[in-house]
Amino acid sequence: MRTKSFWKKTWFVVVHIFQIVGIMITVALSWMAANFLTKAIYTIYSQPTSHYLVQIIDAVLGVIIFIVVVFVIGIFLRPRQLALMTAIIDAMRRISKGDFKVKLEMTEQRGEFQKIIQSINEMAQDLGQLESMRQDFISNVSHEIQSPLTSIRGFARALRNRDLSEDKREHYLDIIEGESRRLSQMSDNLLKLSSLESDKPSFETHCYRLDHQLQNVVLANEPQWLAKGIQVDLNLQEIEIKAAEDLLNQVWVNLLHNSIKFTPDAGAISIRLIATENGAEVTIEDTGIGIASEDLVHIFERFYKADKSRNREAGGSGLGLSIVKKIIDIHQGDISAQSQIGQGTRFVVTVPYSFE
Structure with missing residues (x-):
């Protein structure tokens, strides 16, 4: 036909x-x-x-x-x-x-104006999508900031009560400190995203051993996974890549933190590094609580939290995986996730051997 x-x-x-x-x-x-x-x-x-x-x-x-x-x-x-x-x-x-609902009719009689009309329609559509994303972003930021501020204000008011026991006073102060830390982390992550999404993000690339970097990240986070009795298994090939070391270090830190955060006590985390035709492939797999299939497709979106109550308790802002995805995109690599509820999560990251 x-x-x-x-x-x-x-x-x-x-x-x-x-x-x-x-x-x-x-x-x-x-x-x-x-x-x-x-x-x-x-x-x-x-x-x-x-x-x-x-x-x-x-x-x-x-x-x-x-x-x-x-x-x-x-x-x-x-x-x-x-x-x-x-x-x-x-x-x-x-x-x-600011009216992005504009749409000019495309008719065969408009001849040489067809391309102009098509360009205007496409521009209006793209700007409309950007405006929608901007409004969603502002709404999400406002929501995320409002929650810790409400907690800080409420517990600060409670501290005015002179009849509070010393234990409750310390508990309230710990909550205020934790919420303040979460606000600081959110601000830092937003600045990182803004920097990564600029037209010309500034970063330096050089050759280094990726397996050494992964080992250092695991050792740096040893207190966290030892405190939960988690067994970490490393299977790393010796691979050298040319990339922005600091940016990729943020990727491995964020992914490992997520695995530790959502893996129960006495669980296990495995990290594997192999060489493939497309680049160095890093697999980080845990035996954690897992992610539902309806949430899995959204995990790289800003402020998205698959387990909102658990994430808030752990101090997450829903920006960590967005930063990971952006860094991998900058390196022209690829990241994917596989997960099932109660059966853990697996992240697979592929990074080119050389990136300029």
């Missing part, structure tokens, strides 16, 4: 053919009119003796007639073109004022 796109292209070809034929007919008619007019003139006045002069006069007169005909046709078509230009200008004015 022939598609709509095929018929649309066919229609454009037919229109252009008719335009070319129309121009050729107009030229021929102009030439014939010029010839007829000069013959009428020659019946009144004598014809020049030079044959070449007669042809020159016919040609000049034919060109004049052709220009006049085109001008007259342009006068008839001008109102439609003016209406189209007015619609385009009005659409641009509405977009400049």
